[in-house]
Amino acid sequence: xxxxxxAKAVCLFLFAGMMAGCNSYAPVDSYDRNAAVTDIxxxxxxxxxxxxxxxxxxxxxxxxxxxxxxxxWTSADPSIATxxxxxxxxxxxxxxxxxxxxxxxxxxxxxMTVTNPPIVPLTASWSFDDPSDLTKASVIEGKQGNPLVxxxxxxxxxxxxxxxxxIRIAAGGDNYLKVFHGIPFPQGKGYVEDWSILIVFRLPxxxxxxxxLQTDITPAGDADFFIRxxxxxxxxxxxxxxPQPIEAGRWYRLILSRKGSSQTxxxxxxxxxxxxxxxxxxxxFNLLEAFLVSQDEDGEDQAIEIAExxxxxxxxxxxxxxxxxxxxxx
Numbered sequence: 001x002x003x004x005x006x007a008k009a010v011c012l013f014l015f016a017g018m019m020a021g022c023n024s025y026a027p028v029d030s031y032d033r034n035a036a037v038t039d040i041x042x043x044x045x046x047x048x049x050x051x052x053x054x055x056x057x058x059x060x061x062x063x064x065x066x067x068x069x070x071x072x073w074t075s076a077d078p079s080i081a082t083x084x085x086x087x088x089x090x091x092x093x094x095x096x097x098x099x100x101x102x103x104x105x106x107x108x109x110x111x112m113t114v115t116n117p118p119i120v121p122l123t124a125s126w127s128f129d130d131p132s133d134l135t136k137a138s139v140i141e142g143k144q145g146n147p148l149v150x151x152x153x154x155x156x157x158x159x160x161x162x163x164x165x166x167i168r169i170a171a172g173g174d175n176y177l178k179v180f181h182g183i184p185f186p187q188g189k190g191y192v193e194d195w196s197i198l199i200v201f202r203l204p205x206x207x208x209x210x211x212x213l214q215t216d217i218t219p220a221g222d223a224d225f226f227i228r229x230x231x232x233x234x235x236x237x238x239x240x241x242x243p244q245p246i247e248a249g250r251w252y253r254l255i256l257s258r259k260g261s262s263q264t265x266x267x268x269x270x271x272x273x274x275x276x277x278x279x280x281x282x283x284x285f286n287l288l289e290a291f292l293v294s295q296d297e298d299g300e301d302q303a304i305e306i307a308e309x310x311x312x313x314x315x316x317x318x319x320x321x322x323x324x325x326x327x328x329x330x
Contacts, residue, residue, distance in 0.1 A: 033067040037103040040071065047099070047110055049081070049091040050117040052271055052322025057087035057110060059101055070103040081112045117319035119327060124182040125198075125310035128167045131156040146180035148309075149290075159307040160200070160251045166307035169294040171208075176295035178217065181287060181311045191286040193260020196316045198324060199293065200308040202251045206231060209300035213256060214292040215285060223296040224284060225256060225267075233274060237281065238265055241274050251307065253325060258285045259315035266315060271325030273318050 043058035061068055073083040077097035083089045089099065091114040099110040124145035125138045134156060137145030152175030159166035169175050183192045203210055206229050214223040227233050231245025233254070246252060246269075257266040258280065265285060267275040294304050316324070 032065050033069075035063060035066040037061045037066045037070050037106050038063065040101055040103065040106060040108045042101060042108045042110060044110060046113070047089060048113040048115065049089065050115050050319035050322075051091050051093055051326070052117065053319045054088060054090045057083075057089060057099075057101075059087050059108075061103065071101055072103070073099060073101050075099050075112070080114050116326075117317075117323040119323050120312055120314065120316060120320050123311050123313045125308065126179070127164070127308050128156060128159070128306070129163070129165045131165065134167055146182055149178035149180075151176050151178065151295075157305060159305075164307055166200075166202070166305050168204075168303060168305045171301060171303045173219070173295060173297060173299070173301060176214075176219065176301070177293040177306070177309075178290050179293060179309060179311075180290045183287070183311060183313045191283075191288055192313075193286055194258065194314050195287055196255055196257040196312040196314065197291070198253065198255050198308065198310040199306060200251060200253050202305040202307070203227065203246065203248045204303050204305065205248045206246075208302040209296075210304050211294050211296040211301040212254065212304075214295050215287055217288055217290050217292060219292050219295045220297055222298070223292075223300065226296075226300060233267065233269070237284065238267075238275055238278050241267075243272065243274060244269070255316060255321045255324060257315040257321075260286070264315075266318075266321075268316075268318065268321035268325075271322040273321075276318075 039062040041060050041062060047055065049055060061071055073085055073087060075081055075083050075097055080093055080095040080097040081089055081091050083099050094114050094116045097112045099112050101108055122140055124140065126148055128134050130136060135147040135150060137147055153170035154175060155168050157166050157168045183195055185192060199212060208229055210227040211223040212227065213225040225235055227246050228240055231247060232240040232242035233246060234240040253270050255268040263280050263282065265275055265278045265280045293306065294301050
């Protein structure tokens, strides 16, 4: 009850005077769970989100001392958008539906529209479908990308499907990929601050740490993004997270994104956000002309399997990352 009263006090403070009858709200200390709901305040009447995005709708019961737990949300079509009891809406697929908050015979509705997010054009990509040339980059808009550099023990293997093959990079610092991303440096700078990298990967096991990204191309430094032996992903400066920890033997689509103007970092796994707007330092995640995959200076780079690598010249949003997920699975 204490949390509900606090929430009610915040609502009263922020929105006092906005609606007719606001000056008749009961004091918070007269909160009454048995007070009948006579009306519902909902901040918006319509909402539009891209697939994969989410947003919380502000709402509360009237009179103000009524119990918010009397209110419940429903979606007319949960296959398009879902909504929880606290008004958090998640866009599932393109279409329209109606969201309703109600208590008994009292209700308010929100018109919901879900759209497909735009596909951001790739800067470069690499797959491993031709075992005779594992270094070959894809042709994008008529332009051939830079070939990969394969160092050490790298072998072709079966990938996620018969048409999508992969490579296995053996454990150890001498075995890695060097990826020339092809993103132009901004004028006056010798590095790239805004970027996104997709790596489709599978771990043979979780016996040790697996390195995903290293921005130091010498290669002699500590890597910049790992999968730990417990399945959590990240690095010390970002934190290790795992809403759904990585499992051995499964293919994953990991997108790492850096937005240099705000010095923030994002990561997405299979279209779901893992790191969201995490602050970074000034230089650690800047890219030189290339980056390394599965290389670390002190043995935290166990064997990993890679089916695809792609790069963009901007930081992808949650919706854009989800669009990549859709394009990969359709």
